[in-house]
Amino acid sequence: MDEKHVTRRYYAAFIPAMVIFLGGSLGLVWLDASIDLPGTVLAALALVPIIALLSTFWIHWRYMQEIDEYLRQIQVKALLSGAAVVLAIATGWGYLESYVDAPALPIFWLNPISWVAYGVTAAFVTKRETGSFE
Structure with a gap:
């Protein structure tokens, strides 16, 4: 694969993962401040930005293997x-x-x-x- 294709694929995966991470993080802050949710629900919702963050590391790892x-x-x-x-x-x-x-x-x-x-x-x-x- 050429460098432009690899870089394009990296951004196509990294940007959505980071948007999900940021949206999930900000959403958790908003939910915690505005709605009285049980801790177990907030903990389950916290998995969304955690998984998105972990995916950014995998995406970057894959990118580094291809350049x-x-x-x-x-x-x-x-x-x-x-x-x-x-x-x-x-x-x-x-x-x-x-x-x-x-x-x-x-x-x-x-x-x-x-x-x-x-x-x-x-x-x-x-x-x-x-x-x-x-």
């Missing part, structure tokens, strides 16, 4: 950077919570932080190594 080594190297660097940022924030904030009574950081924020760090790193590495953002 060439050079592009895969950029992806690996970006994913490791995202993971490093999340680990640094989680660990650092954990220390702050433990020792200086900082407010708790809602753990679900680590996912978008990771994807933002991934995107910034992927753009930076691509620009540095190719001279363009394509």
